[in-house]
Amino acid sequence: SKYTWVDKDTCIACGACGATAPDIYDYDDEGLAEVIFDGDANHGVKAIPEDMHEDMIDACDGCPTDSIIIADEPFNKEG
Numbered sequence: 001s002k003y004t005w006v007d008k009d010t011c012i013a014c015g016a017c018g019a020t021a022p023d024i025y026d027y028d029d030e031g032l033a034e035v036i037f038d039g040d041a042n043h044g045v046k047a048i049p050e051d052m053h054e055d056m057i058d059a060c061d062g063c064p065t066d067s068i069i070i071a072d073e074p075f076n077k078e079g
């Protein structure tokens with residue numbers, strides 16, 4: 001399985017990831033990106049379905065600050 005998480009400490013709120021993968025990434029009140037898929041709330045614990053992996057990888061590749069992280073195991077972040 002694949003999991004994803006946004007490092008808000010380095011996100012610059014450019015808006016690219018939500019445009020590329022709107023079912024996975026959206027923005028908080030400050031415009032910083034977060035993982036919203038299946039209520040993830042940027043914990044990085046929801047497995048991203050295979051048919052969404054291409055969009056997820058495109059968003060990761062397109063992030064100018066490398067703030068989108070992808071891994072094979074859940075992140076279990078606080079948000």
Ligand code: SF4
Binds near residue numbers: 016033065
């Ligand atoms: Fe933040 Fe990267 Fe998404 Fe831009 S593409 S909003 S810098 S996570």
